[in-house]
Amino acid sequence: MKTITAKRIEDAVYQLCVDAASVLPRDVRQSLERARTGEQSPIGRQMLDCILENADIAADEHQPICQDTGLVVVFVRLGQKVFLEGNLDEAVNAGVARAYRDAYLRKSMVAHPLNRENTGDNTPAVVHVRLMEGSSIHITVCPKGFGSENMGGVAMLKPAQGQAGVIDYVLSVVDKAGANPCPPIIVGVGLGGTMEYAALLAKEALLRPVGRPGANKWDRELEKELLEKINGLGIGPQGLGGTQTALAVHVNSYPTHIAGLPVAVNLNCHAARHAETELEGE
């Protein structure tokens, strides 16, 4: 067994939160530049110019790319040979609280969905843990803005609806979302599993490098067809019309039940922020 202390996890989460807020991942930046080249609408190009200039200002001045610095979603892959000294959730939340205070990020969490009282430090995070081989811990921090999070959805389709049903559903979600999720968007699609698992697959799909094809031919075909149809909706950058509505569609699938065809859609705004690191056990 190798040991990783809670303090190391807290420090890692702190740095990832600070970095993710102001530095757009390189692949996201490149996909926005491609969108700027391909956009046919003059207003759309103007929107993309502002978005690219904003990314430069944010990185240069260590300012948040977007004032919605998000609900912090943390994906932890924990090596099976790691002994965690301390409490994982507490370590993650301590890192989040310190980062959101020190880096002047917005505190957007309310304690109960109905009482709406701000927790004051942007905690708690939403933490997903999976086990993996080895003696390290991999941490991905994904601050998720709610302009885009609010526009997702889950549907339990009938198996008979098949690929056409999945395409119709995803298109209906993006169509209804319109300008709200801050296009150009990344569309995460989770297919299969159960209701909650499809939603998790859709969220994880957003972390894939922008435009990298899916794991199997079914997913890849779906991605290609959906991207073309979504960009044909005409929503465009910021919803003011255009040909670049989505930067990419990422489909993640999983086996499912003979009676079901769960499909989940999770949308990410153009400020698709995430940062990751790996800590080796000692």
Added chain:
Amino acid sequence: MAPKTLNLPLSPQAAAAVRAGEAYNLNGVLYTARDAAHKRLVELLDKNQELPFDVRGQVIYYVGPCPAPPGRVIGSAGPTTSGRMDVYTPRLLAAGIWGLVGKGDRSPEVVAALKKHGAVYFAAVGGAGALIARHITAAQVVAFPELGPEAIYRLEVRDLPVVAAIDSLGNNYYVRGREIYGWKNHQGKRG
């Protein structure tokens, strides 16, 4: 085409001349308000109580900014989704608000209220909070400080870039833009 300059608060003539789909630079005073502040403003109107600032002729910006780091006026300050304010907006337009700045389409009720009151709705660039903060030259909390990022701020802005999304005639560029670039409209099929 270069953006036209608009001074805030808006004069009735200036508001009437704004056309959906055109770019503008806003100069002058904006008041911020988002979900929680809207709820409180409408509660005050319901009770016939005085509002915390004179809303007549003013422009509201839907934003919950990041805290100001030392030496800065404000943190990142891009627009939030306007649609969440739709239930409150007709009341505020009736109370004298003349313009709105946010992101995303509005309900038919809001479009009708904009027409009725001769008011306009501008789209700022969503997710461009660092860029927009550069155009904010002063920020002061004027109401509900306990709401934190949802407090009402009085902002002074210089050349804040926006696009008129819905004008006082009810022209809506969220609809028009999709008509121009969406294939479902000119190819007559979908899905």
